[in-house]
Amino acid sequence: MGRFEGRGPPEPVKYEPASVKDLLVEMKDTAELLIDLSYSAVLHGSSTVAHEVLELENKMDVLQMRARMSLMLAARNPNEAEKLAPVLGVVAAADKVSDAAGDIAKIVLEDIGLPDAMRGALSEGVETLVRGTVAIDSTYAGRTLKEIDLESVTGVRVIAIRRDDDWILNPGPKTRIEGDDVVLLRGPEASVADLYPDLTGDPFEPDPPVEPVIDDLERAVDSIVLMKNLSELAVDLAYGSVLFDNEELAEEVTNLEIEVDALQSRFEAWTLRAAKETEDPVSLRGLIHLGVATEEISDAALEITEGVLRDLEVHPVVEMAVNESDEIITRTEVRADSDLAGTRVVDGVPATDVSTSVLAIRRPDEGWLVGPDIDTTLRAGDVVISKGTRTSAAEFETLAG
Numbered sequence: 120m121g122r123f124e125g126r127g128p129p130e131p132v133k134y135e136p137a138s139v140k141d142l143l144v145e146m147k148d149t150a151e152l153l154i155d156l157s158y159s160a161v162l163h164g165s166s167t168v169a170h171e172v173l174e175l176e177n178k179m180d181v182l183q184m185r186a187r188m189s190l191m192l193a194a195r196n197p198n199e200a201e202k203l204a205p206v207l208g209v210v211a212a213a214d215k216v217s218d219a220a221g222d223i224a225k226i227v228l229e230d231i232g233l234p235d236a237m238r239g240a241l242s243e244g245v246e247t248l249v250r251g252t253v254a255i256d257s258t259y260a261g262r263t264l265k266e267i268d269l270e271s272v273t274g275v276r277v278i279a280i281r282r283d284d285d286w287i288l289n290p291g292p293k294t295r296i297e298g299d300d301v302v303l304l305r306g307p308e309a310s311v312a313d314l315y316p317d318l319t320g321d322p323f324e325p326d327p328p329v330e331p332v333i334d335d336l337e338r339a340v341d342s343i344v345l346m347k348n349l350s351e352l353a354v355d356l357a358y359g360s361v362l363f364d365n366e367e368l369a370e371e372v373t374n375l376e377i378e379v380d381a382l383q384s385r386f387e388a389w390t391l392r393a394a395k396e397t398e399d400p401v402s403l404r405g406l407i408h409l410g411v412a413t414e415e416i417s418d419a420a421l422e423i424t425e426g427v428l429r430d431l432e433v434h435p436v437v438e439m440a441v442n443e444s445d446e447i448i449t450r451t452e453v454r455a456d457s458d459l460a461g462t463r464v465v466d467g468v469p470a471t472d473v474s475t476s477v478l479a480i481r482r483p484d485e486g487w488l489v490g491p492d493i494d495t496t497l498r499a500g501d502v503v504i505s506k507g508t509r510t511s512a513a514e515f516e517t518l519a520g
Contacts, residue, residue, distance in 0.1 A: 153220035172224035179217035205426020215419035233405035254320035255298035265292035275306030353420035359448030369424035475507035
């Protein structure tokens with residue numbers, strides 16, 4: 120399928136003075152939301168969420184075109200061009216993530232289909248994500264998220280809002296919900312079911328239950344789920360490596376990309392073997408599409424890190440973007456005599472007074488543990504990927520050493 124097929128002609132883009140820093144931050148947020156929404160569309164078989172993915176993909180096309188224009192004007196001499204080249208790579212890679220997410224959404228929109236085993240495996244431990252339009256007479260309309268205190272009261276988060284053609288990414292306490300806003304909600308299914316009618320005026324219709332796996336496809340499904348988790352982590356680490364000029368994080372992205380490539384090879388072999396025993400092999404098309412798009416996301420993550428791995432000087436525009444980040448991502452190796460060795464991960468946070476979330480653990484003898492279980496115990500030699508404030512990251516590093 121052509122890049123713009125099914126989406127109408129691409130809108131004209133003219134140069135407008137814009138902050139490259141702001142464009143980079145917005146592209147990062149958009150890319151991360153695209154990955155989240157595309158897999159959720161597949162998981163729930165939701166054409167409405169899939170259409171939002173294509174809307175966001177179109178937004179990303181405009182952002183990357185505007186960023187390229189601004190970067191070309193900023194390169195006034197060879198020295199500037201050298202510093203801006205990696206930033207141009209980040210822009211292009213973010214667009215590739217967007218295209219891959221769009222391809223995942225088309226699995227739903229073009230009714231390519233997935234085995235029920237896929238949705239069953241993806242749904243384990245995953246919160247519900249729904250799209251709804253705020254009713255004009257909703258009690259939530261005209262109020263800020265702080266006034267509503269939605270997450271504290273219901274456990275449901277507003278992860279994005281589309282108002283006409285404008286998107287509000289990462290809405291905060293001061294963000295006001297208005298009637299006719301298209302909101303994307305994530306949370307426990309029971310809480311979403313209680314909230315949705317009051318917010319939208321429509322009844323909530325949960326997904327029908329599906330069988331978690333079928334024997335013939337179990338290994339293929341397990342591998343694609345792991346590929347998804349590793350690719351999402353790779354994108355997160357890739358942006359962290361660029362924003363904080365962290366070569367160690369960039370090297371972990373390389374490790375992740377190698378792992379995803381190996382999984383992709385095994386996934387293809389297992390899918391082909393399963394096709395022999397499947398009553399309708401054509402039903403596996405969606406699974407194959409998902410595997411290809413997931414691998415493309417990890418490749419794009421590696422491209423984002425190229426400037427860091429080549430030890431190119433960070434352009435001031437990236438440093439400006441860093442200053443707007445409240446959280447940082449760190450890579451920490453647990454030493455044998457550290458205070459973290461033997462510490463249990465509870466709700467994603469080490470059982471210490473340090474405010475840091477553990478995203479993943481790379482264990483020498485087991486490989487990657489993404490989103491480690493609450494009962495996982497940190498061991499000497501573990502490489503811990505964590506996210507937290509700058510202060511907590513420094514304290515966490517001290518404990519690990």
